[in-house]
Amino acid sequence: MRKSDRLFALLQRLKDGRLHTAEALAEAFGVSVRTIYRDMGTLAASGVPVTGTRGRGYAAEASITLPPLNLTETELEVLHLGLAAVGAGAGELPELAEAAESLSAKIDAVLPEEASPEPASFGFAGAAYREAAQGFRHMPVFRAAIRARQKLRVTLKGRDGEQEIRPLEIDYWGRVWTCTAWNETRGAFDHFRIDRVTQLTPLPGLFVDEPGKRLSDYRDRRR
Amino acid sequence: MRKSDRLFALLQRLKDGRLHTAEALAEAFGVSVRTIYRDMGTLAASGVPVTGTRGRGYAAEASITLPPLNLTETELEVLHLGLAAVGAGAGELPELAEAAESLSAKIDAVLPEEASPEPASFGFAGAAYREAAQGFRHMPVFRAAIRARQKLRVTLKGRDGEQEIRPLEIDYWGRVWTCTAWNETRGAFDHFRIDRVTQLTPLPGLFVDEPGKRLSDYRDRRR
DNA sequence: GGGCAACTGACAGAATAATGTCAACAAAGC
DNA sequence: GCTTTGTTGACATTATTCTGTCAGTTGCCC
Known part of the structure; x- marks a missing residue:
């Protein structure tokens, strides 16, 4: 051995x-x-x-060991950028900001000086922001709609027509957020990536729990 | 050796x-x-x-070697989260999204299966988004203002009173964005972190380049 | 084709790292 | 105080890796 x-x-x-x-x-x-x-x-x-x-x-303690990685400069930049995105601002879940901060510190600690970030051009940073914001665009709407039990009308990339849905839950799969919903248009449960949503309209009426259309029913069905 | x-x-x-x-x-x-x-x-x-x-x-090729790192689960989650933030949506600068994608792939490739991300709770994802968005809140305004040569009125955390500024440039320092500006209130060049901006009002008038108040003057001054 | 220098394999000796043994010491719990 | 078990140092032995030498092949460029 x-x-x-x-x-x-x-x-x-x-x-x-x-x-x-x-x-x-x-x-x-x-x-x-x-x-x-x-x-x-x-x-x-x-x-x-x-x-x-x-x-x-x-x-x-449980911990995850990352072996040595070779990154391009852009990848390192993106790494810092992403951690900045998560770490910026302390909110309801400060452990996330803390984790981002400590991870940044870890990375900074092991990086030689010359690899420390230099100020990049404005265009870069600006684009970085836009990139970062893009995928999250619809998150607040989904979040609010789930809380308020508000139906949504969505158009999905790669799927024809509009869907009318009852959003039930948002899941985070590491790099992608998905929404679990009851699809009124299809009369079935549905599951899609939130960054694939191209159009989004909150509908005026609120929905009430109905047997067979709740999150618990979806979970039962999957057993 | x-x-x-x-x-x-x-x-x-x-x-x-x-x-x-x-x-x-x-x-x-x-x-x-x-x-x-x-x-x-x-x-x-x-x-x-x-x-x-x-x-x-x-x-x-120029590349940066990251030695082995030991992360907590939260830190790994934050890492994925940050990369998702940057990588989501392809925009004007697809190299960023590509870098985020390739970095995610690298990390996934070296991670044992059991460390792969599991869906987290909704509250987690929602809060993560809010955290991420927080620090970027003012970026679009600054970006637009620099392009349009629009003056801004800002209030900075830890600094008394309001400042009226001509935003000139945004720099990205790895984890923090800063703005270089001509501070009208002080009559001097200024430099501050964008995430320290608490209040921000775009002012109606546009400014024109004046000798001594341009970015090039600031750069000359620093030599 | 000819020159050049990147590649690859094999093998023995050299250099380095890993391990076991022995020994002494230091906290924590009873 | 006594037991238990972590902690550290030194040193010889063993295991592993690294390196040089030699010999040959492959692909790029002129």
């Missing part, structure tokens, strides 16, 4: 939330106790949040 | 845009040609964009 593999497996085991003594780990991986201590040092030096308590054992 | 140091120095040298033969590099670093070829293989395997042309030599 190579050292890197052992470190990985070690981390997996540590993340189970329980305490592990170095002796137990050493036996499990077939190495000496001293090696385990050295491995813990290696992990800690790599920034993994492992904690050892004398007399108790080791534990680690 | 350790191998890792040599690889780093090698990359530095390759990034100067000129062609380098393996023989020249070998002599420069005091190793054999075979070692240089092996190093190139290592770099290429690490994702560094090095290109070797038979009969010519080596060259590399």
Whole structure:
């Protein structure tokens, strides 16, 4: 077993939330106790949040390790840009802004000085903003409509005609937001990407829960 | 000299845009040609964009290497979120969206499956959007004002009173946007963070270039 | 075609890293 | 105070990687 593999497996085991003594780990991986201590040092030096308590054992918080990445300058710029977008302004969920801030700090910390961002042209920043705002354009409407139980009329890219929907939920899938809705036009549940919405009109009337058209019915159906 | 140091120095040298033969590099670093070829293989395997042309030599595109990073789940979420913000929607500068897309792909490629994003709650996505939009709130106004040469009245967090300014340029400093302007109230050039703007009113009149109040004057002054 | 220099494989010796052993010390809990 | 277990250092041994040498192939450019 190579050292890197052992470190990985070690981390997996540590993340189970329980305490592990170095002796137990050493036996499990077939190495000496001293090696385990050295491995813990290696992990800690790599920034993994492992904690050892004398007399108790080791534990680690869940964390995700990103291997070395090679980025173009534009990609780094986009990375900063995106974190700025999320981190700017403290709101109801400050943990997001905090996470963006700490991630930015992590990236800045490991970057050599010459890679630190230089001011780019206005056109760049301006376009960056527009890009960023584009995909979110309709989010507030959806958000408000779900709260208020307001029907919407939407036109979707790649789908003919207009749809009249009861928006039920918004999901975040890592890079894409989707909306789960009851589609009045089709008489069925529907699911689409919000950034594919080309036209959006809130309709005047409010809807009331009806059996078979609620979010809970959608969930039941999927079991 | 350790191998890792040599690889780093090698990359530095390759990034100067000129062609380098393996023989020249070998002599420069005091190793054999075979070692240089092996190093190139290592770099290429690490994702560094090095290109070797038979009969010519080596060259590399400028690139930034990010060492391994350990992220919390929230930080990863924020990372995806930020890239989504930038990448959503293709506009005038598709290279940004492309960079966001390729960076997302790179991250997805190196992430184990279990770390792939799961749908989060609506509240999360909604708040994320609001956070993201917050810092950009005033950007369109500034952008339009610079284009149209329109004066603005701004109130800045941490500064008393209102300022009347001629916006000249927006700069992007990695995580923060700043505006360079001629401050009419103070009669001097000014520089402030756009996310510190609390109130913003476009003024009706347009301004014309005047000697001493132009961007070029500001730049000359800084030399 | 001919020159050039990037590529690739094999293998032995050199350099480096990893590990085990031994030892001493330090906190935390009882 | 005693036990437990983490923490650190030193050193010899072992395992692994790195490197040079040699030998040959491939593709680009003139």
